[in-house]
Amino acid sequence: MDFEPSDKCKAIQSQLERFMDEYIYPNERLYHEQTEASADPHAEPAVMTEIRAKAKAIGLWNLFLPDAEYGAGLSNLDYTPLCEVMGRSTPATPRSSRSSAPRSRRSAGSSRSSKARSARASR
Numbered sequence: 492m493d494f495e496p497s498d499k500c501k502a503i504q505s506q507l508e509r510f511m512d513e514y515i516y517p518n519e520r521l522y523h524e525q526t527e528a529s530a531d532p533h534a535e536p537a538v539m540t541e542i543r544a545k546a547k548a549i550g551l552w553n554l555f556l557p558d559a560e561y562g563a564g565l566s567n568l569d570y571t572p573l574c575e576v577m578g579r580s581t582p583a584t585p586r587s588s589r590s591s592a593p594r595s596r597r598s599a600g601s602s603r604s605s606k607a608r609s610a611r612a613s614r
Contacts, residue, residue: 500569503554507576507588510551514542515580543588551588 496504518538525536546552554573556562565573577588 494568496572497566497569500565500572503551503563503565503569504572504576506549507551507573510546510549511576511580514545518542519580546588554588 521538522536525538526532526534529536550563553562554565555570557564557566557570563570
């Protein structure tokens with residue numbers, strides 16, 4: 492079996508690595524400072540809102556969804572190298588691209604079933 496990532500995966504991986512270098516790594520300390528300063532342990536740091544908007548704008552959003560209509564349209568084989576890159580900075584990267592567990596691949600199925608329910612309801 493060929494485990495070589497597709498050209499699409501390689502392009503997204505390159506884009507993701509640039510995103511990490513430009514937005515994630517330089518803001519890790521600020522992310523942690525804002526998290527610790529909040530009285531609510533579940534509050535999202537303001538810097539994450541900014542980073543998330545940038546990720547969405549450049550297409551690094553819902554990378555885990557295999558349906559290209561809702562996400563990147565990647566196979567598990569192509570999604571795996573991206574997880575390795577996103578795992579280099581936790582929890583900032585997965586949250587910034589909406590790819591954090593348990594949401595990841597498990598949610599892909601619920602996305603498909605929601606689409607089917609919507610189609611049935613509109614009949």
